[in-house]
Amino acid sequence: MKRIAVIPGDGIGPEVIAQAVEVLHRVEQAHGVRLELVHFDWGADRFLREGVALPDGALQMLERDFDAILAGAFGDPRVPSNEHAEQILLGMRRGLDLYINLRPVRLLHERLTPLKGRTEAEIDFVVFRENTEGAYCGAGGFLKRGTPEEIATQEEINTRRGVERIVAAAFEHARRHGRQRVTMADKSNVQRFGGDLWQRVFREVAARYEEIEAEHQYVDAMAMFMVLDPGRYDVVVTNNLFGDILTDLGAGIVGGLGVAASGNIHPGRVSLFEPVHGSAPPLAGKGVANPIGAILTAAMMLEYLGFDRAAREIERAVREQIAAGETTRDLGGSLSTAEAGRAICRRIVGR
Ligand code: NAD
Ligand code: IPM
Ligand code: MN
Secondary structure, three states: OEEEEEEEEOOOHHHHHHHHHHHHHHHHHHHOOOEEEEEOOOOHHHHHHHOOOOOOOHHHHHHHHOOEEEEEEOOOOOOOOOHHHHHHHHHHHHHOOOOEEEEEEEOOOHHHOOOOOOOOOOOEEEEEEEOOOEHHHOOEEEEOOOOOOOEEEEOOEOOHHHHHHHHHHHHHHHHHOOOOEEEEEEOOOOOHHHHHHHHHHHHHHHOOOOOOEEEEEEHHHHHHHHHHOHHHOOEEEEOHHHHHHHHHHHHHOOOOHHHOOOEEEOOOOOEEEOOOOOOOOOOOOOOOOOOHHHHHHHHHHHHHOOOHHHHHHHHHHHHHHHHOOOOOHHHOOOOOHHHHHHHHHHHOOOO
16 A cells, blocks of 8 residues: 555646546556555645645655655746745755656657657657756845846755766666666856766766766757757756756657656655646646646656556556547647546556
8 A cells, every 4th residue: 555645736737636646546446556645735725825835744744654746736826926836846856855857758659749750769768857956956145136236146056966866866767777878968068167066977977887878968959959859868867957948848849748747756765746747827727738747647656656567557548548639639639638537547457
């Protein structure tokens, strides 16, 4: 029995998470997976009502009582500062020390890529995004705010320990999954200090993995090559901010944010799984959001918990559903969020 904390969050979060939960119930029946799901109402509504984003003791409770966390999205136009989302999402990533943001970029059907002539075999890589430091450290400040002389600083932090553990995780993943190449993206031609640390650590770690090709690219060039030649990537490792941007680009080449899954992982500890997309306010409440990103995220979570076969079966069902055109409108279909979720559930077969 595994215990899962479910945090649907804001906007389309609850709509897509409801479908991911249906899929989890289906694999409970079909695959004998045993889960206990406990829902939490953390998000904008509660923040606006009670002023509480991440309740006191929440992180300790998650670590003590749960095996994994499944979250939707956080962000609401009524909270323009985005402070609740920062407290909840970045609070869990940092507070639980979830240093790996694992974001697969995998084409599920040829029809979904906007790139001419690209196939499923060509677009299949994983991004290891550093998830606890970099530009997300919140360091910086204002001087003379609101005056013509205003100064705003925004710093980034790169620790040797932080860089080393994400680079090592990328190489270790490559070794375990038979990947040939790890590509590290930075902007070390401009960001001379942080970039220098990443370069040195990357070379040191790469030396421990002789069978894997270690390649470096500047992140701007990588953005271009992801579009022109996505087949060259196997495993990509990069910092927090570049990883955020590159994984939306990665989603774009495989059908959009509606299909992109992600895990925030600290191996061996309670880890957080959430789709790459946000709360998409313009889509919220309309029943049009694509649940595939959330459903594949639930599959990633199952794999993390050791239910590999159930995870593979969900992925197979999703591919079949896309091939049959039983999708929401972002993928060219006409189904609602719930109908698309049900179409996937129906295709999940037992062991
Ligand atoms: P977004 O990912 O919410 O949406 C961008 C666009 O992508 C949408 O307008 C829609 O066209 C498409 N899209 C996203 N998810 C989709 C889905 N499931 N099905 C179909 N189409 C989908 O990004 P945004 O508009 O830049 O941000 C909206 C809010 O979400 C902001 O408050 C932002 O901070 C937040 N956000 C949260 C997370 C998170 O919680 N992990 C991630 C990204 C953005
Ligand atoms: C993501 C999101 C978050 C990020 C935001 C909402 C803080 O864009 O998960 O990709 O920048 O990491
Ligand atoms: Mn993002």
